[in-house]
Amino acid sequence: MTIEKLARINIQKLMPYQSARRLGGNGNIWLNANEYPQNVPFKITKKNLNRYPEFQPQNVINRYATYTGLKPEQIIMHRGADEGIELLIRTFCCPEKDIILLFTPTYGMYSINAQIIGIKCHSILLNIKNFKLNFHIIEKKLEHVKLIYICNPNNPTAHTFDIDDLKKLLNMVKNQSIVVVDEAYIEFCPKKTLTSWLKNYNHLVILRTLSKAFALAGLRCGFTLAHASIIQLLLKVIPPYPISTLTEDIAKQALSKKNIILMQKRVKKIIHNREWLIKNLKNFLGIRKIFHSDTNYILVKFDNVKKVFLAFKKNGIILRDQAHQPGLQGCLRMTVGTMKECKSIINTLEDFLLKKIELRN
Numbered sequence: 001m002t003i004e005k006l007a008r009i010n011i012q013k014l015m016p017y018q019s020a021r022r023l024g025g026n027g028n029i030w031l032n033a034n035e036y037p038q039n040v041p042f043k044i045t046k047k048n049l050n051r052y053p054e055f056q057p058q059n060v061i062n063r064y065a066t067y068t069g070l071k072p073e074q075i076i077m078h079r080g081a082d083e084g085i086e087l088l089i090r091t092f093c094c095p096e097k098d099i100i101l102l103f104t105p106t107y108g109m110y111s112i113n114a115q116i117i118g119i120k121c122h123s124i125l126l127n128i129k130n131f132k133l134n135f136h137i138i139e140k141k142l143e144h145v146k147l148i149y150i151c152n153p154n155n156p157t158a159h160t161f162d163i164d165d166l167k168k169l170l171n172m173v174k175n176q177s178i179v180v181v182d183e184a185y186i187e188f189c190p191k192k193t194l195t196s197w198l199k200n201y202n203h204l205v206i207l208r209t210l211s212k213a214f215a216l217a218g219l220r221c222g223f224t225l226a227h228a229s230i231i232q233l234l235l236k237v238i239p240p241y242p243i244s245t246l247t248e249d250i251a252k253q254a255l256s257k258k259n260i261i262l263m264q265k266r267v268k269k270i271i272h273n274r275e276w277l278i279k280n281l282k283n284f285l286g287i288r289k290i291f292h293s294d295t296n297y298i299l300v301k302f303d304n305v306k307k308v309f310l311a312f313k314k315n316g317i318i319l320r321d322q323a324h325q326p327g328l329q330g331c332l333r334m335t336v337g338t339m340k341e342c343k344s345i346i347n348t349l350e351d352f353l354l355k356k357i358e359l360r361n
């Protein structure tokens with residue numbers, strides 16, 4: 001018997017999440033993980049690493065409560081939004097019985113966590129023309145569904161869902177399922193947050209992170225926002241010391257009034273760069289579609305995606321291929337970085353694709 005056979009069958013069969021870091025690559029322009037392009041400096045002020053950290057650092061929770069307009073008891077802090085995804089499944093889903101519902105194409109970690117824990121996962125395709133929810137299919141698929149993951153804005157499509165559709169979904173599953181809205185990119189379209197709905201929907205859960213607009217992907221810090229009774233359940237399941245002293249130290253600084261304003265300035269700059277990039281991408285033939293973006297990344301559909309991907313790679317620009325996602329053949333996802341990085345995207349395409357103007361001449 002090989003030792004691998006001792007692992008649970010679902011782990012033996014599991015294809016792990018192909019994170020940007022795991023995929024690796026050689027390049028100097030990293031636009032494949034939707035990170036902020038530059039380091040934002042912080043000071044380490046806590047020196048007592050001989051002691052265990054606080055279970056839930058109250059000063060950070062209080063600041064996040066102020067930032068979101070919620071009460072501290074509606075917030076739990078964990079290792080990135082990814083741990084929140086897992087905590088919810090472990091808290092609410094019974095193997096062999098409960099089902100998780102998600103809408104593809106979307107972020108991969110919902111189904112990976114379900115597979116690891118051994119929970120069945122149903123994927124319903126978004127309407128491929130406009131990425132809207134297919135309610136006539138959803139209605140028929142709700143039996144035994146405990147958790148519904150919806151990513152808003154959605155990764156990798158970069159779109160946000162209609163407010164009315166989100167309301168319809170929440171009303172449809174009241175007293176039956178929990179709706180988890182992943183708001184990892186909400187700082188790029190802050191008006192679209194559903195935090196104000198928490199008071200009306202006790203089955204709504206919101207995931208947040210410091211990894212994207214807050215420029216702290218390396219810190220591994222995320223939050224789940226929900227009704228206090230859901231937070232109480234999650235607090236039973238989370239490990240005893242989930243947040244390192246260093247994470248607490250830096251998260252607290254990142255959530256100061258001053259640093260939130262700086263974050264919002266950075267967001268403005270990224271949105272400016274995004275609009276510049278979109279405007280310039282529009283000049284090329286061989287680009288089938290540039291999808292609308294409410295985030296710090298753009299989904300682009302190319303005629304000859306393999307060649308384009310390799311051309312970028314040759315120039316040291318690492319993007320994220322989305323060809324494996326349903327309905328996204330030919331699509332690459334590009335993070336919006338610095339202006340210099342945006343320009344190198346355009347420069348690469350100039351060497352490679354014809355411009356519309358050139359054809360007319």
Ligand SMILES: *Cc1c(COP(=O)(O)O)cnc(C)c1O
Nearest residue numbers: 080081082107155184209211222
């Ligand atoms: C990046 C990302 C996450 C993970 O965030 P971490 O806080 O770094 O774990 C979660 N959801 C979506 C949609 C993401 O794109």
